[in-house]
Amino acid sequence: AQSVTQLDSHVSVSEGTPVLLRCNYSSSYSPSLFWYVQHPNKGLQLLLKYTSAATLVKGINGFEAEFKKSETSFHLTKPSAHMSDAAEYFCVVSLYTSGTYKYIFGTGTRLKVLA
């Protein structure tokens, strides 16, 4: 069965230092993977997506992620954290089943950025 595992429920970094949010997936075929961000009391915004093109994907706000099939990982990174990056981040895998597409969410990682 397809699933995603976000290894850290909380991550704290200092402003200006790198961010690493980890995601591992389980899929019986080549998946489509996404990272979404949710700021407090806001909706879900797409950060970036992997859909079997380039394995290094660049997204908005300086974020990027690398699809590594051998490690079944899709970790999210940013070279330098900004205070505005504090939010909840969700790794999502999509699958085609029962004649429809379905998006399965990881449990989320709450990113805290310290001044």
Place this chain on the structure above:
Amino acid sequence: EPEVTQTPSHQVTQMGQEVILRCVPISNHLYFYWYRQILGQKVEFLVSFYNNEISEKSEIFDDQFSVERPDGSNFTLKIRSTKLEDSAMYFCASSQGFSEAFFGQGTRLTVV
């Protein structure tokens, strides 16, 4: 940029009452979804809708829930008799299927 619109942003209802959450998906999308997020918990799949019928539903989506696309533009989620545990943020989403889902800003449902 096209977006998914949800109304209302916040709904307070008494236990046992019916509520209808409304969504306007992106116009050329074919797949429609409802998800919910109980405060502090993960985002859970409720139901998917394609070609005017339910494609898949989760265990959460019991007989108290229903969805409808009444007029080709709106997509609604009805909860027939609300319970306290239905209190959550409900997200509508739409997609073309092969790529990302676009989510609305959510409706926060509070059952008192």
